[in-house]
Amino acid sequence: MQIACPICRARHPEGTRTCTVCGHDLATLHLVVCPICGALNLVDDERCRRCATPLREPPAPLTLPETPATGPSESAKPTISAGQEAAQERLGPVPESSAAELPLGQQEPAIPLDPLAGLTAPLGLARAAAEPHRATLGLAREPGDAEHYDADLLAQIAAEPAPLTEGAHGVTTEGHPALPRGWRIALYVLLLAAALLPWVLPGLGSSWIQPRQAVVALADAVADLPAGAPVLLVWDYDARYAGELDPLATALLAQLRERQATVEVVAMSPASLGQAQRVISAGWGDQPSGPTLLGYIPIGEAGWRLLAEGAPAVGIEPVSDYAMVVLLADEAAAVRGWAEQVEVYSGVSPYVLVTARSEPSLWPYVQSGQLRAVLGGAWAAPEFEVASGQHADAVATASGYLGLTLVIAILAVLAMLRGPGSGPHRGGQ
Amino acid sequence: MRRWLSVLLVALTGLVMVADGLVPELGLGPVRRGLVDGAVILSAFALLAGVLNLLGWHLRRLRGGEGASGGSILLMLALLGTATVTIALPESGAPEWLYAHLYQPIQASLMALLAFYSVSAAYRTFALRTADAVLLMISAVLLLFLQLPFTAALLPVLGDIRQWLLAAPIAGIMRGVLIGSALGAVTVSLRVLLGRERPQVGE
Numbered sequence: 001m002q003i004a005c006p007i008c009r010a011r012h013p014e015g016t017r018t019c020t021v022c023g024h025d026l027a028t029l030h031l032v033v034c035p036i037c038g039a040l041n042l043v044d045d046e047r048c049r050r051c052a053t054p055l056r057e058p059p060a061p062l063t064l065p066e067t068p069a070t071g072p073s074e075s076a077k078p079t080i081s082a083g084q085e086a087a088q089e090r091l092g093p094v095p096e097s098s099a100a101e102l103p104l105g106q107q108e109p110a111i112p113l114d115p116l117a118g119l120t121a122p123l124g125l126a127r128a129a130a131e132p133h134r135a136t137l138g139l140a141r142e143p144g145d146a147e148h149y150d151a152d153l154l155a156q157i158a159a160e161p162a163p164l165t166e167g168a169h170g171v172t173t174e175g176h177p178a179l180p181r182g183w184r185i186a187l188y189v190l191l192l193a194a195a196l197l198p199w200v201l202p203g204l205g206s207s208w209i210q211p212r213q214a215v216v217a218l219a220d221a222v223a224d225l226p227a228g229a230p231v232l233l234v235w236d237y238d239a240r241y242a243g244e245l246d247p248l249a250t251a252l253l254a255q256l257r258e259r260q261a262t263v264e265v266v267a268m269s270p271a272s273l274g275q276a277q278r279v280i281s282a283g284w285g286d287q288p289s290g291p292t293l294l295g296y297i298p299i300g301e302a303g304w305r306l307l308a309e310g311a312p313a314v315g316i317e318p319v320s321d322y323a324m325v326v327l328l329a330d331e332a333a334a335v336r337g338w339a340e341q342v343e344v345y346s347g348v349s350p351y352v353l354v355t356a357r358s359e360p361s362l363w364p365y366v367q368s369g370q371l372r373a374v375l376g377g378a379w380a381a382p383e384f385e386v387a388s389g390q391h392a393d394a395v396a397t398a399s400g401y402l403g404l405t406l407v408i409a410i411l412a413v414l415a416m417l418r419g420p421g422s423g424p425h426r427g428g429q
Numbered sequence: 430m431r432r433w434l435s436v437l438l439v440a441l442t443g444l445v446m447v448a449d450g451l452v453p454e455l456g457l458g459p460v461r462r463g464l465v466d467g468a469v470i471l472s473a474f475a476l477l478a479g480v481l482n483l484l485g486w487h488l489r490r491l492r493g494g495e496g497a498s499g500g501s502i503l504l505m506l507a508l509l510g511t512a513t514v515t516i517a518l519p520e521s522g523a524p525e526w527l528y529a530h531l532y533q534p535i536q537a538s539l540m541a542l543l544a545f546y547s548v549s550a551a552y553r554t555f556a557l558r559t560a561d562a563v564l565l566m567i568s569a570v571l572l573l574f575l576q577l578p579f580t581a582a583l584l585p586v587l588g589d590i591r592q593w594l595l596a597a598p599i600a601g602i603m604r605g606v607l608i609g610s611a612l613g614a615v616t617v618s619l620r621v622l623l624g625r626e627r628p629q630v631g632e
Contacts, residue, residue: 179552210588239532239534239535274525277525278525297469360599379578382578398579401578402579411548415558418556
């Protein structure tokens with residue numbers, strides 16, 4: 001039986017007292033890993049909340065006496081320990097034939113009559129309930145008026161004959177003030193200047209960069225990888241977000257190369273595959289020790305599900321076989337696809353590198369433990385280089401973000417001082 | 430009859446997936462896996478059908494003399510050219526060249542233009558000077574500043590404020606959005622299963 005750290009989800013053999021990844025005291029609190037489906041359960045759970053496998057005392061095969069007595073007598077019955085008795089009580093009566101006719105050790109495991117009996121939380125919520133900082137799920141109570149109203153509303157919407165798109169209309173933006181031409185040109189020039197800052201002042205503020213916790217966690221995890229450790233990069237961004245995510249991807253690949261990790265890359269679209277090829281060839285060239293490109297898996301969430309179980313036809317092992325999994329995505333939806341289609345089935349929590357706009361919507365998944373950490377490309381690239389001791393190009397991008405922030409601040413002041421207010425449109429076009 | 434057949438097929442497929450996801454003991458795993466494998470293959474053919482449909486539409490447009498034909502000609506040339514090079518010369522490096530020297534710069538340039546649109550849109554919103562606009566402006570400037578890699582070094586409490594903003598109000602709001610979209614997904618799924626929505630036949 002394995003146990004898991006409730007903080008970082010790392011798995012350890014039963015009896016481990018301290019998490020080797022985050023240092024959490026496992027003797028005080030840990031989760032129990034289901035030996036059948038890999039789901040995480042509370043210590044007190046008698047059965048796995050996902051597949052109902054008994055956790056405390058697995059139904060051991062009943063032991064037969066070495067010299068069976070002739071004729072049915074009390075002494076000829078199989079001997080059952082107290083624990084086995086309790087397990088048998090939970091699972092229901094074992095058919096006599098299964099214990100008496102099969103040879104020792106080959107008895108079929110008893111199948112519970114009702115696999116869902118005794119579950120107090122819906123499937124899939126076990127992980128959320130297991131988090132110490134989360135609200136504890138209680139027993140279901142009788143639904144009140146509000147619940148009845150919600151259920152009726154849902155039934156009404158679900159059964160509505162008209163398509164949901166009926167009645168949709170566009171939103172007009174008429175009447176919004178526009179920036180006067182001269183000011184607009186000045187702002188655009190400032191914006192260009194901000195974009196050029198990384199080239200003009202590459203070292204600006206680099207000594208002040210302080211990596212945040214998520215970045216340090218990723219840098220430490222990479223540094224702890226043994227040589228040759230298998231790492232899977234799931235690539236789901238294309239050229240549109242190359243400016244934001246390439247520096248971070250490049251910095252990560254450089255670290256993985258230094259650790260001599262065995263990197264495999266799978267993409268979720270043809271364009272992502274092209275982008276991955278480009279970044280890898282820039283970092284590795286044509287070296288044979290470079291990452292292996294496994295191709296791309298289409299169809300979104302179904303594709304994710306395929307990834308969870310592995311795709312032997314294209315050389316993809318189940319994700320649980322990798323020492324580290326990192327997602328690089330431009331959309332939060334892609335990462336949610338992982339959390340809902342891969343993590344639930346495999347128990348593998350990845351590190352996620354995303355665009356800054358997607359980062360906030362993924363925080364709930366970090367808090368629930370479904371993702372190890374989320375790193376926004378805009379700020380994490382320079383921080384990762386600092387945390388991992390690299391001094392490459394990404395550090396320079398920090399000055400560009402500073403410039404952009406200043407431009408937006410100037411714009412805000414300008415709008416407050418010069419804006420026409422909420423009256424009719426008075427700006428020039 | 431065909432309509433009901435498609436509804437029945439979609440409903441059955443959906444029910445198998447839902448049943449296997451909720452109760453793995455039913456033993457529907459192999460069926461579900463077969464369906465997923467089939468969907469992967471179908472999606473490849475759907476892509477091909479989409480390309481043929483696109484070509485057909487632009488050919489009809491050219492033949493009918495509707496509107497400017499320059500865009501249609503360019504699109505067809507680019508599509509056929511890329512497909513020919515990729516299929517006929519896969520190992521030549523030409524597909525990578527096309528991606529690196531055409532696709533990537535065009536995509537990156539289009540995205541870069543977004544910065545200018547964003548600045549213009551931000552001004553339009555801020556200049557309204559309503560309570561909402563002021564709140565939006567303060568949030569935007571504050572978060573942009575707090576997300577900079579230097580802020581925690583300037584003043585450690587700024588790092589804590591950033592952490593709190595992301596972990597409490599923003600994550601709370603996003604949880605609400607996620608729950609809302611999940612309820613919407615449940616509703617739409619129910620409607621598809623019940624045959625009220627028929628996206629599979631374009632309705």
